[in-house]
């Protein structure tokens with residue numbers, strides 16, 4: 001396909017919302033069929049307030065899998081997935097039930113340990129993917145009540161939590177490898193799916209959620225998981241969120257109730273249910289839309305709430321061979337890193353079959369508790385750092401009375417010259433001291449241009465993280481490059497570019513030819529309309545003096561790709577179906593079946609794993625303009641428009657979305673999507689958005705196949 005100028009960009013567009021994010025969740029009271037609420041109770045108070053105050057939770061993965069403790073037939077790398085990873089048939093795995101007798105389980109001891117560690121809430125597995133329930137359920141005998149232990153562990157734990165003033169959350173897996181109605185079966189399984197009804201399974205799932213939210217008093221969190229398989233849908237997620245909130249309106253629900261998890265398992269947009277995002281085993285970097293320092297938040301609205309969950313070694317469930325423990329120092333710094341970006345840390349322990357928390361976990365929790373005993377003020381109830389980054393550590397912050405701000409400077413790398421340099425801090429410091437100093441003896445501060453220097457002791461009082469407190473007059477005034485944003489970095493006619501900054505009381509000045517803005521450059525007084533390609537630069541000024549770094553962004557005017565002429569079209573999308581063990585879509589070679597579907601539909605597959613599709617046809621582009629294509633898949637996928645790869649989401653991975661931008665003329669453009677699934681969950685979603693086209697799935701009304709000759713203009 002020729003075109004004079006063709007710009008196809010693989011853009012992960014940071015910091016902008018392209019063409020709108022679809023219908024958001026509407027505020028309103030919560031009931032089974034009423035609109036959803038996000039973050040507030042029916043009375044309008046902020047349900048998340050206690051959760052943000054807590055900042056630190058304890059995750060507990062416990063169940064029958066603690067009995068094999070990671071080992072099966074000589075393999076010692078299993079964890080809570082052992083039933084699946086060791087391919088243990090249901091009938092054989094069920095036998096662990098008669099061996100589950102954690103005689104040394106003591107709920108009060110667990111809660112005391114959590115409280116001493118400085119934990120504000122506990123989230124425990126009521127049922128993991130293996131389907132075994134640690135609570136007394138009337139809906140199945142696959143519970144702890146049918147074991148020699150015969151005690152309702154959830155009841156004992158929730159009682160101990162309430163006595164100790166610790167909040168409690170239920171982890172509950174949507175995916176269930178035991179229930180006969182759950183689909184899909186594991187690939188290696190031989191159980192028939194004859195008569196299985198996923199709808200009936202969802203009734204069972206909701207019935208147990210009802211038990212968990214009506215038999216144990218007020219519960220603070222529902223932590224869903226196992227949402228990624230194709231049988232669980234966005235519609236079911238919305239319904240479950242409403243159902244849970246209808247049972248306990250003040251409860252908070254994580255985003256794995258629905259399918260909206262995007263990069264870092266943060267919720268892609270407000271059309272998905274869930275009160276907070278759930279990054280796993282990683283901490284999102286700053287700079288993601290709404291995540292991290294206020295400049296992102298300020299420009300994009302309130303940063304979303306999120307919580308990183310993390311293991312202390314390499315397994316969630318107990319593995320007796322896993323000695324790869326993170327150090328106490330690493331865990332403390334991870335907690336600080338998460339808090340400095342505005343998130344919570346949910347740190348995991350995997351108790352043994354006897355009901356004991358492993359000693360290395362106990363030791364690490366105790367060490368975190370000792371650090372928090374001295375420095376908890378710098379974590380609990382804090383907000384994200386006002387700095388994009390600090391070379392020597394992290395920062396957290398708190399609003400103080402009379403609009404003052406308390407900064408907590410977490411120093412990991414102690415200065416050797418006794419001078420802690422805070423670069424870019426323009427605010428006036430009113431005082432400084434070491435948080436660990438009971439006498440709060442003042443530390444001297446000095447300003448040197450954009451730098452605030454604090455005189456500190458020669459040696460770090462705490463080599464893991466010494467907290468230096470700096471009190472500021474007013475809100476933090478930090479030299480942060482302005483945010484330059486637009487709906488896309490390419491355009492066909494005109495483009496409105498927005499320049500914003502979280503700094504108060506500044507003039508934003510800009511250039512469009514790439515030169516450095518100066519005090520006499522044009523003033524930003526609203527969106528800047530581009531009619532030609534431009535290198536935009538922006539900087540903040542106060543009384544003629546530059547008070548921020550320079551921000552830069554490029555925007556390209558492009559010529560839309562021509563449409564093709566097809567003599568005769570029919571509705572639909574051609575597909576080729578493949579079976580095999582693939583690592584990437586380019587492995588799709590010999591199709592075993594062909595046909596026509598209405599849209600990107602996996603239904604023609606003959607099995608639930610090791611299969612692939614190639615879809616091809618024509619897309620009816622309604623208007624001239626820039627279009628964004630969003631391709632979400634588990635496992636790999638690629639999307640081509642007019643024969644060019646526009647989105648490459650290939651390889652083995654869990655559900656994730658990538659996007660691409662392209663300028664198109666109105667009319668028919670060839671579209672191809674390649675997809676493969678290896679094992680486990682699978683899903684494929686193709687969305688697009690463009691001029692007067694908010695984000696939506698590509699459906700049969702947008703697609704066609706050629707029934708006649710295709711001619712390129």
Ligand code: FHN
Pocket residue numbers: 080081225226280309316
């Ligand atoms: O498959 C589970 C896994 O076993 C564990 O429970 C983690 C914890 O967040 N969640 C799923 C993996 O994403």
